[in-house]
Amino acid sequence: MAFTIVLMMIATLMCCTNNTVASAWDEPAEVIHVSGKVMCQDCSQGWNEWVNSHKPIKGAKVSLTCLDKRKRVVYYTSDTTDELGQYDMAVNNYIYGKELDTKECYVRLVSSPDNVCNILTDFGGGKSGFKLNNPTSVYRGLIKYVPNPFYYTTPMCDMPDTDTSYSDSKYSQGKGQGGY
Numbered sequence: 001m002a003f004t005i006v007l008m009m010i011a012t013l014m015c016c017t018n019n020t021v022a023s024a025w026d027e028p029a030e031v032i033h034v035s036g037k038v039m040c041q042d043c044s045q046g047w048n049e050w051v052n053s054h055k056p057i058k059g060a061k062v063s064l065t066c067l068d069k070r071k072r073v074v075y076y077t078s079d080t081t082d083e084l085g086q087y088d089m090a091v092n093n094y095i096y097g098k099e100l101d102t103k104e105c106y107v108r109l110v111s112s113p114d115n116v117c118n119i120l121t122d123f124g125g126g127k128s129g130f131k132l133n134n135p136t137s138v139y140r141g142l143i144k145y146v147p148n149p150f151y152y153t154t155p156m157c158d159m160p161d162t163d164t165s166y167s168d169s170k171y172s173q174g175k176g177q178g179g180y
Helices: 001-026 047-052
Strands: 031-041 061-067 072-082 086-090 105-111 137-139 142-145 150-153
Touching: 031 061, 047 137, 061 086, 072 086, 105 150
Parallel strands: 031 142, 031 150
Antiparallel strands: 031 086, 061 072, 061 105, 137 142
């Protein structure tokens, strides 16, 4: 009989504890953290060095832009990287009394202080913007997004824009030289 009472008390205690823990996870986070790295990748070296060796860029600027449902900017911030190429932005989850829609927030590269390695690339979405879809870490009162590293490259490694077709060029419209 005493064993049954003790067992019921333990079950009641576990039930109450689980409800408290569950309610703590249901509370929205007050702060959202976005952190990552900005690196330089030089293609002038051999394949193994190009793939495996990259150096951090100190002082690179990264921005976070959040839009509302009508695609208007409701929040903008930026951060510069430290000597390890790392940035960390802490954002209040409530802007002007409304909860931020993180699915409409984008992180992107802005500028590089490096005189040699300053060409934007889209590795990791650095040029077009990395959309905050799924958080990397979720903990009580904290949501953290960690995008893949962003990369700059050297002018020698910059690929020319080949998206335009010949029919779109000025030569197909009779405006080229030589009367073609």
